[in-house]
Amino acid sequence: MFFLPHIHRHPAFREGMRDVSPQSPGIAAWGLMTGVAMVKSGMSVFEAVAMTLTVFAGSSQLAAIPLIVAGAPAWVILATGFCVNLRFVVFSLHLRPFLMHLPLWQRLVHGYMTADISYVLFTRKYHHPGQTPAQKLEQEAYLAGNDFLNWFSWIVASLVGIALANIIPTAWGLGFAGILCLLGIQCSLASSRMRILSSAVAGVAAVLAYALPLKLNIVFAIAVAVILCLTIERLRPTPVAGGHA
Amino acid sequence: MNGTDLWTLAVILGLAAVTVLTRSFFFMSGKPWHLPGWAQRGLQYAPIAALSAVVVPEIVMVEGELIATWQDARLFAAAAGAATYFWRRDVLLTILLGMAVYLPLHLGLGW
Numbered sequence: 001m002f003f004l005p006h007i008h009r010h011p012a013f014r015e016g017m018r019d020v021s022p023q024s025p026g027i028a029a030w031g032l033m034t035g036v037a038m039v040k041s042g043m044s045v046f047e048a049v050a051m052t053l054t055v056f057a058g059s060s061q062l063a064a065i066p067l068i069v070a071g072a073p074a075w076v077i078l079a080t081g082f083c084v085n086l087r088f089v090v091f092s093l094h095l096r097p098f099l100m101h102l103p104l105w106q107r108l109v110h111g112y113m114t115a116d117i118s119y120v121l122f123t124r125k126y127h128h129p130g131q132t133p134a135q136k137l138e139q140e141a142y143l144a145g146n147d148f149l150n151w152f153s154w155i156v157a158s159l160v161g162i163a164l165a166n167i168i169p170t171a172w173g174l175g176f177a178g179i180l181c182l183l184g185i186q187c188s189l190a191s192s193r194m195r196i197l198s199s200a201v202a203g204v205a206a207v208l209a210y211a212l213p214l215k216l217n218i219v220f221a222i223a224v225a226v227i228l229c230l231t232i233e234r235l236r237p238t239p240v241a242g243g244h245a
Numbered sequence: 246m247n248g249t250d251l252w253t254l255a256v257i258l259g260l261a262a263v264t265v266l267t268r269s270f271f272f273m274s275g276k277p278w279h280l281p282g283w284a285q286r287g288l289q290y291a292p293i294a295a296l297s298a299v300v301v302p303e304i305v306m307v308e309g310e311l312i313a314t315w316q317d318a319r320l321f322a323a324a325a326g327a328a329t330y331f332w333r334r335d336v337l338l339t340i341l342l343g344m345a346v347y348l349p350l351h352l353g354l355g356w
Contacts, residue, residue, distance in 0.1 A: 022337035029340075044249040047257065054261035059299070064260055074256050081260045085267035087295045092271040093280065094288045099272060111269025116299075120292050173351050176319065179303045180326045180343040184336035186296040187327055195293050202294035203301030210302055210309055221298035222291055229290040230283060 002148040012138045016145025019121050020153075026181020027117065027150060028157035033175035034058050035161020036168050042069045045162060052158040056151065057115065058178075060084045063215060083214035087222060091119045097129040098122075098139055110140075113147035115154075120185050121146055194229050201225040318356040322347035 002008050020027075038048040043065065055061050060081040067077045092111055099107050114122070122143050130136035161168070168174070190196050205221035212220060280288075304323045305312055312320075326343030330336070350356045 022335060025337060026340045043253070046249045047253050050254060051257045051260070054257060055264055056261070057264045060260060060263065064256075068253055068256060074252075074259065077256050078259050078263055081263040082267060085263060088264075088267040089270040090288075090291050090295070092267070092269055093284070094291065096271045097280070100275070104273070104275065107272040108265060108269045111272050112265045114268060116296070120296065123292060173318075173347065176303075176322065176347055176351075177340050177344055179300055179319075180322065180340045180347075181336065182296050182300050183304075183323060183326050183343070184330050184339035186293060186300055187330040187339070188334070188336065189293040189296070195290060198290035199293045199297040202297040206298035206302050207305060207311065210306060217302070218295065218298040222294045225294035225297075226287045226290045230287050233286065 002144045006137075007141050007144045008148075010137060010141035012141040013145035013148075016121075016142040016147075017149040019125070020117065020146050020149040023117055023121075023181055023185065024149060024153040026177050026184070027153045029174050030058060030178025030181065031154040031157030032161040032164075032168070033170070033178070034061055035158040035163075036165045036170060037062065037161075037175075038065055039162055039165035040170060041065050048162045049159065052155060052162065055081075056112070056154070057081075057085060057088075058154070059215070080214050083216055083219070086216075086219045087116075090222065091116075094123060095119065098126065098136075098143075101136055102140070110143065110147070113151055114143065115147075115150060116182070117185060118143065118146045118150050120189065124189060194233070197232070198225040198229045201228055316354075316356045318347050318350035318354075321350055 002013070007013060035048065035052065038051060038061070039045060043051070051061060055064075063080050063084045064077050067080060088111075091114070095111075095114065099110055102110070122139075125142065126139050130139050186199060190199060202221040202225035205224040206217045209217035209220045211217075304319045307317075322343045325346040326339045329342040330339045
């Protein structure tokens, strides 16, 4: 938790911030365009600010905005948000052993704060949960620093986007910087042949299944890629697939 | 610009609760429990798959259809971005050079 002194004074907190900092222009450009999109689609400034400060999930915001504006039933909007966020359920499964030593409220705050980029950077750096209290604290501080700068870049840029909504044309396509940011992180994860395969399979599957409602193509693509990679691992258990992969 | 109404605010708070629920899904229960080995290995492949599933459609699709032309700024920007990453291993540079390819093609040529 970034607001607890023993966390933000830990050296790993700064390290976490440093690792996010190359990403933050991309996060900011994406937040900016999300802010612009909220106001342009007809939400009031107050609603857009409330959404920025509470929801903190770009993809579910972008999916929910047209539904809110169209007056869709609340359960449809919430179900859509849930499905778009299903990947976070997978992330929480992965992060569980790293955080379970903390009290419930701290786990919930960590979960809320940990979006795609923080999850990817954290799991790229730490492959196994800490064994000693010092290691656990270091990992928690790293995650908190990472989360904090990611959150800060996103919130500030979204608020600027809301303020400037009528000046920045969406036609400029500045939101594409957010995709380039995700692409760069994707490349940084391509550290083994099996991971490259996972990436290729998921990309193709997400395009083929694009017609599925509620952005379920993303969850479908993750499932297909992971199952295929596990099957191949089982068929030819070479040492290449082992280790930290 | 629409006005603000309570229904919308309630939905927004509901979406915030959904964010907490999904991101903390497996943190809620404190019961000791370990992930089976196959699931642990499978998770090695999940992050890159998730990113690819989000990124690839944003590069090769328009309004739910696969693009039928190579004259799309996103293709060149993504290729330049990926090449930049593998050249310098730097995400910021990936964004900057990718946008340096994207903006002239997109705004200048209308691709």
